[in-house]
Amino acid sequence: MMKSRIARFFTTILSTSLVLALAAQGVSAQTMEQTWGKISFQTALPFSPPLEIGLDAVALIHPPESGMGEEQMEITLARVSQVVQESMNNNDEEVIAYIKTTFFGLTDPASTSVVRIFQGQQITGQSQSIDFPNDAELEYFLVPLADGSKIFVAFKWAxxxxxxQVEEIISAVSLSFRETE
Known part of the structure; x- marks a missing residue:
């Protein structure tokens, strides 16, 4: 009887310690701030600093020490100036198609619409599967900014x-996404 009480006592202590350790990791994971130009947001897991992948475009990868193409998740940001928008007749679908082709090699239409909150606004995005260079899923949005430009925000994951974790990361980014001064 005494042995079973001692066993339950230690089991409770170990369980409580594990829960507290996991909670502490979760709390620290919520505070990872990312900034690119005038855009700032938080991620729920560590990502690399923004890596330049083109003119006005960056990628942040997780885990941060992985190389491009070896990441578990990538956040891609591409600024779309008013001039670029005008050159595409201010057609968001044309802008999205251009960026999808340029950065992801995709020409197929999206399979699903997705709604997220960015800067307090509901933004309808799209999602689809990728099969090159590796099988992955992609979710992307075109977010308007105060100066009339837009940011293409994409999440790609293995x-x-x-x-x-994907949902936790996308939610953290979209809900904390903001323009800074």
């Missing part, structure tokens, strides 16, 4: 990456 199929073996936890969907729960």
């Amino acid at each position: 199929l073996n990456f936890s969907r729960e």
Whole structure:
């Protein structure tokens, strides 16, 4: 009887310690600030600093020490100036198609619409599967900015990456996404 009480006592202590350790990791994960130009947001896991991938475009990768093409998740940001928008007749679908082709090699239409909150606004984005260079999923949005430009925000993740973590990261980014002075 005494042995079973001692066993329950230590089991409770170990369980509580584990829960507290995991909670502490979760709290620290919520505070990772990312900034690119006048855009700032938080990520729920560590990402690399912005890596230049083109004119007015960057990628942030997780895990941060992985190389491009080896990441579990990538956040891509591409600024679309008013001049670029005008050259595409201010057609958001044309802008999205151009960026998808340029940075992801995609010409197929999206398979699903997705709604997220960016800067307090509901933004309808799209999602689709990618099969080159690796099988992955992609979710992307065109977010308007105060100066009339827009930011293409894309989230790409490997199929073996936890969907729960993907959702946590996308939610953290979209809900904390803001323009800075």
